[in-house]
Amino acid sequence: MIQHYINANKVLSRAGSHSKPYYEAWAYDKAVEVGLIQIHKTLTLHRGATNYAKLHQQHKDATGKPITADTRDIVSDMDCYVPLGSVTCSDNPDHGLRTALLRLFPRAPADAKPTDAIESLRHLQLELKGAEATTLPAILDYAANKLGDAPCLGTRQILARERFVEDGKEREKMRLGEYTFLTYREVQDVVVKFASGLGHIGTGDSGRVAMFSETRAEWLMAALGCLRHRQAVVTVYTTLPDDNIVSSLNETEVRVVITSQQLLARTMALLPQCPAVKHVIVFEDQLEGIGTVAEDLGGVAVTPFQDVVDVHRDDRYLAYLPLAHVMELAAEMALLANNVVIMYGSPLTLTNNSPKVMSGTLGDTIVKGVNNVAQDQGFLKRKIFSKALEIKKKQSAPEFVNKILDFVVFNKVKEQLGGQVRLIVVGGAPLSADTHANIRALFGCNVLVGYGATETTACISAAVPSDQRTGHCGAPCYGVQLTLMDWEDGGYRTTDKPHPRGEILVAGPTVAKGYFRLPMVTQEAFVEHHGQRWYMTGDIGQIDDTGVLRIIDRKKDLVKLRDGEFLSLGDIETKLKTHPRCICVSVPSEDRLRKLTERLNLDSKRDFESLTQDPAVVAAVLKELQVYGMQQGLRQRDLPVGLFLNTKPWTPETGLVTAAFKIRRQALVDYFKEHISALYSKYEDPQ
Structure with missing residues (x-):
């Protein structure tokens, strides 16, 4: 490696007084690393100062001979005064730490020696590293935990304001009060909540937020909130000409601009030239708000x-x-960390028309309940409801149209869930x-779909609003490693076009070590691949x-037919169970079944058990399911050719479904074995 640096002077170049091109900076660091350039530093206390010291930095070559260089060279010697708390002992000193960090550590005594200052910084570095405070928001969290209720940011009160015109210019004078302070903990609280609020507003795809405001406490808190929300901060000077401001906002393609009440009028006047900007956040004036x-x-x-x-x-x-389900436990822990109130209920009381038993997913149950109510309306109301739903599903109508539809049709629907749901x-x-x-x-709310498993602590992937x-x-979620593996038997390969397909494998810190006292099962479900353990x-x-994951099948749900082709039972169930007149393939809704019986001109007053055994009723339900399946995109061979209607709901107590209401397929086969055999015997081809 040393042969790349014949002598130290080879890496010197005229780079300007305060900047170095990337390669030159890299070469300089390498030269220091291999010893071709030695940095000699001398730190002496400035007479009369307790917090500052004089730092002299001199460069020498490998033999210890001083390197003579022009002041514009990147290795030029220097003298400067620096805070004791910002002196570093590294080979390439970083003077970026500000004196504000001195609050975190005791100030150096008057008789401090250079080594004391260096040890102070070493202590700071180790403490920040130990707290994993490697980002600006993390440093604030660290400071808040350490300093708590100590004063952090102060703002002087404005008691009164007087505006007047002088020399043709509008001026103002204020009567000021005392400073009021936010503590470190209060500042942290504002930053966290502002970051959360940004997530609700939406900052667009640019990953940037513009700050166009004068210096104030809110500026710093908003900037830290943006960083916490993983948004880069675009700083725009308030003294820039209007053209430059417009250029800054357009070039950075920001969707959100943060400004102050004093600059709001100017900002709004410029926005017609900034089409990407859709939201303006305003720092309030103490007396006039926004x-x-x-x-x-x-x-x-x-x-x-x-x-x-x-x-x-x-x-x-x-x-x-x-709560025994890992998804619910993980969700509630995350909500507690975000100051969300948790209210406990049960599937029996979810809506005004809740079924006695929750079968299937929340979404399917609620939608079917709403559809049942709609079906009970007159012909005209059903048509209006269906058309309104069709318009809103397309998401292409203007916002005012959606508001009209909500007012006329869907606000009543929203009341089934209390009328305030914004996220499912x-x-x-x-x-x-x-x-x-x-x-x-x-319901006019966001629906976020996630994917996980108990073996991955509920964490694999999640959609964003x-x-x-x-x-x-x-x-994939943060920290999760995900890959696909070919499954030849099912015909799924990572080389498939237009998108790779295969069995999902997951690795990372959230993946379990295995199953408790089940070494053989653990060996089947966990594999070593490229030195990494995968589930x-x-x-x-x-x-x-776009990098998002779609679940298209499950290995256990695939059934191989006599002709060698596979049927996906999971896909068929997912589509058929959304039928408004059927909770699942074998357990009908009693109310809907009686209405169907009336349309068939049969006796609908009989007991539920006898209705489910009537061949005409069963045939009518089967026909509806087949038609509905075709509408949902199922093939003819995917549709059921036989049906058994059962009156007993599937609950965790019966052992037919899990605690999370997932189907236990083998248990169902065993439970309904006689009825399944009878159905197969009615058809020549039991496929």
Whole structure:
């Protein structure tokens, strides 16, 4: 490696007084690393100062001879005064630490020696590293945990303001009060809540937020909130000419601009030239708030800073899934960390028309309940409801049209869930695209689909609110490694076109070590691949061009027919169970079944058991399921040719479904063995 540096002077170049091109900086660091350039530093206390010291840095070659270089060279010697707390002992000193960090550590005594300052910094570095405080938001968290209720940011009160015109210019004078302070903990709280509020507002795809405001406490808190939300901060000087401001906003393609009440009018005047900007967040004035805002803003929303901080602080989460299920446990822990109130309920009380037993997924049950109510209306109301639902599902109508439809049709539907639902998270079995679109249209809320397993601590992939597509489970979660593996028997390969397909394998810190005291089962489900331990999910996935995961099948759900072709039982169940007159293939809705019997001109007053055994009723239900299956995209061979109607619901107590209401297929086969055999015997080809 040393042969690349014949002598130290080879890496010197005229790079300007304060900058180095990337290669030159790299070469300089390498030269220091291999010893071709030696950095000699001398630190002496400045007379009379207790916090600053004089740092002299001199460069020498490998033999110890001083390197003579022009002041513009990147290795030029220097003298400067630096805070004791920011002196570093590394070979390539970084003077970026600010004096604010000195608050975290005792100030150096008057008789401090250079080594004391270096040890102080070493202590700081080790403490930050130990706390994993490697980002600016993390450093704030660290400071808040350490300093707690100590004063952090101070703002002087404005008691009164007087505006007047002088020399043709508008001026103002203020009567000021005392400083009021936010503690470190309060600042951290505002930053966390502002970051959460940004997530609700949506910052677009650019990954950037613009700051166009004068210096103030809110500026710093908003910037830290943006960074916490993983948004780069675009700083725009308030002294720039209007053309430069417009150029800055357009080049960075920001969707959100943060400004102050004093600059709001100027900002709004420039936005017609900035088509990407859709939201303006305003730091309030102490006396005037955000002031007067025009009604017609050209599609740009204006929100006070405090409203973003306070957004959804009254969020409440309805918990009804079994806490023994890892998804519910993980969700509730995450909500506790985000200051969300958890309210406990049960599937029996989920809606005003809740079924006695929750069968299938939340979305399927609710949508079928709404459809049942719609079917009970007159012909005209049913037509209006269906057309309104069709319009909202397309998501192409103007916003005012959706508001009219909500007012006329869907607000009553929303009341079934209390009228305030803004987010539904779905896990477990894949959610059909039709159910996803129906929920979103009916209740006017976001529906986020996640994918996980007990073996992965519920964490594999999750959709984000900004992605309005259906039928996928989002991209892999943070820290998760995901790959696909060929499954030749099922015909799924990673070389498939247009998108790779295969069994989903997951690795990472969330993956379990194995099954308790089940070494053989552990060996079957966990494999070593390229030096990494992977969990084989048994699910068949597809990754599209945008990097999101779609669950398209499950190995255990595939049944091989006599002709060698596979049927996907899971796919068939997912589509057929959304039929409004059937909770699942073998357990009908009693109310809907009686209405069907009336249409057949049969006696609908009989007991439920006798209705399910009537051949004419069974045939009518089977016909409806077949027609509905074709409408959902199933092939003719995917459709059931026989049907047994059972009156007993499938509950965890029966052992036919899990605690999360997932089907126990073998248990069902054993339970209904006689009825299944009887159905097969009625057909010549039992496929």
